[in-house]
Amino acid sequence: MSGNLxxxxxxxxxxxxxxxxxxxxxxGLNGAAAAAKDPRERTRLSSAGWMKWAPIQTAAFAAHLASxxxxxxxxxxxxxxxxxxxxxTAIKTAVTLxxxxxxxxxxxxxxKVERLSEEGAQGATEPSPSASPELKSAQTQLKAxxxxxxxxxxxVIVLGAKHGEMQRPTNFIEGLLNHQLAGSRGSRTxxxxxxxxxxxxxxxxxxxxxxxxxxRIVPGTAGKHARR
Numbered sequence: 123m124s125g126n127l128x129x130x131x132x133x134x135x136x137x138x139x140x141x142x143x144x145x146x147x148x149x150g151l152n153g154a155a156a157a158a159k160d161p162r163e164r165t166r167l168s169s170a171g172w173m174k175w176a177p178i179q180t181a182a183f184a185a186h187l188a189s190x191x192x193x194x195x196x197x198x199x200x201x202x203x204x205x206x207x208x209x210x211t212a213i214k215t216a217v218t219l220x221x222x223x224x225x226x227x228x229x230x231x232x233x234k235v236e237r238l239s240e241e242g243a244q245g246a247t248e249p250s251p252s253a254s255p256e257l258k259s260a261q262t263q264l265k266a267x268x269x270x271x272x273x274x275x276x277x278v279i280v281l282g283a284k285h286g287e288m289q290r291p292t293n294f295i296e297g298l299l300n301h302q303l304a305g306s307r308g309s310r311t312x313x314x315x316x317x318x319x320x321x322x323x324x325x326x327x328x329x330x331x332x333x334x335x336x337x338r339i340v341p342g343t344a345g346k347h348a349r350r
Contacts, residue, residue, distance in 0.1 A: 129192040134282060136186035141275035143175055143182075144225070148268035152246035161242030161250060165261075168246035169236035176229060183222055200289075207288060214281040221274025228267040231260045 155168035194201075194211070201208045238257040243250050247265035249258040 126193060126196045129189040129196075132185050132189040133193060134279075136182040136189070137275060137279050137282060139182040140179065140186070140221075140225075141272050141279060143179055144268070144275060145272040147172060147175065148272065152268065156245035156248070161244070162240055164245055165235050165239040165241075165243045169232055169239060172229070172232050173236070179225070183225075186218070204288065207285075210281060210284055210288070214278060214285070217274060217277050217281065221271065221278065224267060224274060225271050228264060228271060231264050231267070234260045235264065 151171040152168050155164050155171070158164045158167055197207070201211060235257065238254065238260070241250070241253050241257050243253060243257070243261060247261050247268060249261045253261070
């Protein structure tokens with residue numbers, strides 16, 4: 123586990139930067155820009171702030187994706203043997219990529235608002251009645267996306283926490299046993315007195331199989347489980 127400390131730390135910190143930066147921008151930056159007296163300054167200041175943050179956010183995304191590779195490699199055994207790990211990994215990957223796409227699109231809209239900032243606005247994401255259709259469309263979309271982005275980022279953090287909970291010894295062994303049970307059900311013949319025997323025999327067989335699988339995936343786990 124210690125071999126993944128750096129990758130895990132980078133992975134979590136970059137997700138936190140994505141969540142905190144986007145939420146602060148929506149609440150603090152856009153809210154402060156809306157208080158400017160000059161309508162043209164409201165969009166200009168907001169756009170300038172987001173442009174300052176964009177390189178940091180891009181670097182955080184790149185580091186987040188890169189740090190995910192050693193984590194996947196280090197946990198490939200769990201993905202194949204522990205129930206639920208593969209499923210939650212796929213969900214987390216899908217949410218991350220969707221959130222990245224939404225964030226990228228919001229950045230494109232932000233550049234459009236910056237280009238049209240001379241038209242003025244009621245707020246960073248609130249167009250004025252006299253604004254052009256192009257500016258109105260961009261600001262209306264940004265008004266929704268400014269909250270969607272931290273929602274995506276927060277979901278990624280929660281799913282990361284779920285992965286961490288699945289590595290607890292009790293959850294880990296339970297996931298291995300459930301995986302073994304599903305496999306034994308799939309291969310069991312119609313004869314109830316066949317391969318695994320009675321329900322007690324099934325449980326004993328699965329405990330030994332789960333402990334053996336745990337030993338292969340995380341050395342020392344089986345011994346700890348046996349002593350409990």
